[in-house]
Amino acid sequence: QSLGLAAAGRPGKTAKRPFPCHLCERSFIQRGDFLKVHMRTHTGEKPFSCSHCGRRFTRSGDLSSHMRTHTGEKPFSCQICGKSFSQSCNLLCHLRTHTGEKPFTCPTSGI
Ligand SMILES: [Zn+2]
Numbered sequence: 001q002s003l004g005l006a007a008a009g010r011p012g013k014t015a016k017r018p019f020p021c022h023l024c025e026r027s028f029i030q031r032g033d034f035l036k037v038h039m040r041t042h043t044g045e046k047p048f049s050c051s052h053c054g055r056r057f058t059r060s061g062d063l064s065s066h067m068r069t070h071t072g073e074k075p076f077s078c079q080i081c082g083k084s085f086s087q088s089c090n091l092l093c094h095l096r097t098h099t100g101e102k103p104f105t106c107p108t109s110g111i
């Protein structure tokens with residue numbers, strides 16, 4: 001009987017975000033790139049392609065982090081032991097070897 005209650009009651013939350021996505025419930029403060037980039041999650045469009053291997057990406061940030069797998073650049077370093085990583089996710093996984101924390105398996109490195 002009370003199942004509908006959870007979805008209701010978000011007063012004014014979208015009022016300051018005038019650019020809604022018409023395909024899902026999300027809305028955005030600026031039209032610009034936010035909505036455009038978000039729409040790609042629906043269209044599957046991947047305008048950024050890797051010049052090395054041709055792999056395609058939705059966001060430029062994804063491409064630049066992928067490029068590091070080719071360049072070998074490792075901008076993320078561990079403050080505890082100094083080991084360097086190409087992906088921030090790999091550093092986070094590595095940090096757990098110091099803390100002993102293991103909440104889930106890293107999808108990239110499998111550690
Ligand atoms: Zn959407």
Ligand SMILES: [Zn+2]
Binds near residue numbers: 054055
């Ligand atoms: Zn590549």
Ligand SMILES: [Zn+2]
Binds near residue numbers: 078079081082094
């Ligand atoms: Zn370390």
